[in-house]
Amino acid sequence: CPQTMAAKWTSLGAAAAAGAAATIAIRAISRRSVASSSRLTIHVYDHCPFCVRIELLAGALGIEYDRVVYGYGEGADPTKCGGTGYGVGPVALTGKKMLPVITGAGVPKGGTLGESLEIASFLCTLAPGCAPATGRGDVADWLKKIAPISSKLTRPRLYKMPVKDWANEGDVAYARWKYSVKMGFDYAAAEAATPELVVEAASIISELAPLLKGGAPGEEATLNEWGFSIDDVLVLPVLRNLTAVKGLTYAPEVQAYLDDWCKATGVETYAKDAL
Numbered sequence: 001c002p003q004t005m006a007a008k009w010t011s012l013g014a015a016a017a018a019g020a021a022a023t024i025a026i027r028a029i030s031r032r033s034v035a036s037s038s039r040l041t042i043h044v045y046d047h048c049p050f051c052v053r054i055e056l057l058a059g060a061l062g063i064e065y066d067r068v069v070y071g072y073g074e075g076a077d078p079t080k081c082g083g084t085g086y087g088v089g090p091v092a093l094t095g096k097k098m099l100p101v102i103t104g105a106g107v108p109k110g111g112t113l114g115e116s117l118e119i120a121s122f123l124c125t126l127a128p129g130c131a132p133a134t135g136r137g138d139v140a141d142w143l144k145k146i147a148p149i150s151s152k153l154t155r156p157r158l159y160k161m162p163v164k165d166w167a168n169e170g171d172v173a174y175a176r177w178k179y180s181v182k183m184g185f186d187y188a189a190a191e192a193a194t195p196e197l198v199v200e201a202a203s204i205i206s207e208l209a210p211l212l213k214g215g216a217p218g219e220e221a222t223l224n225e226w227g228f229s230i231d232d233v234l235v236l237p238v239l240r241n242l243t244a245v246k247g248l249t250y251a252p253e254v255q256a257y258l259d260d261w262c263k264a265t266g267v268e269t270y271a272k273d274a275l
């Protein structure tokens with residue numbers, strides 16, 4: 001379960017050069033939890049980057065929640081998935097086999113909300129501490145650049161991580177069916193290409209360092225000068241899933257960015273189980 005971390009807004013009186021007093025709201029990090037009348041439940045696959053967005057954000061906002069982790073094959077219809085899949089899983093929530101989903105009293109759409117960015121937007125109404133997405137082109141370009149390398153490195157590894165997603169053998173069977181048979185992903189080729197992919201990924205990860213414009217000494221780094229934002233919510237899960245890759249080195253600033261936010265929000269990395 002995540003610990004709580006929140007951005008506390010404090011006011012500082014700042015003397016302007018002209019002599020007029022200006023009050024600037026600055027963001028200082030403190031730990032607190034958002035007291036909510038009804039506790040949220042966040043339904044996730046541990047390995048799902050869209051789900052990690054929500055856990056990071058809830059943790060950053062200090063929103064306490066219960067966490068339900070599903071087997072990746074749960075809810076997949078065996079007649080449509082080459083005989084893989086079992087049970088009901090997330091389908092019981094929304095009618096779709098798709099996570100993340102949040103549930104709870106006060107949650108829009110009748111108490112059950114899917115789609116990570118809709119969930120994120122809703123969570124931002126519950127507590128301060130996350131700025132909207134900027135649409136920064138350099139961040140979008142970075143995400144686009146890392147995506148194909150990341151999928152080749154992470155797909156052969158994530159299903160080997162010791163998390164509940166893969167507790168049932170039907171979970172692994174479904175994932176392998178989905179990526180190979182349905183999507184044409186070549187596991188063997190991706191694994192064989194690991195040495196080159198690791199070098200390429202490390203180089204792209206190092207390109208993220210100069211994009212980190214925010215974070216005073218002693219605070220978590222952020223993509224924007226004004227603090228934690230949806231931009232970070234989009235980028236951090238990609239870095240977190242890449243921790244499943246053994247031997248992949250991160251530029252120090254990027255390593256600290258990832259580690260500090262994971263620590264602050266209670267999101268675990270895969271570093272100790274990297275393969």
Ligand SMILES: N[C@@H](CCC(=O)N[C@@H](CS)C(=O)NCC(=O)O)C(=O)O
Binds near residue numbers: 045098116
């Ligand atoms: N647009 C959705 C995408 C969520 C998504 O793709 N989730 C994946 C897990 S990473 C999923 O539930 N896939 C179910 C499946 O393919 O069986 C969002 O942002 O929430």
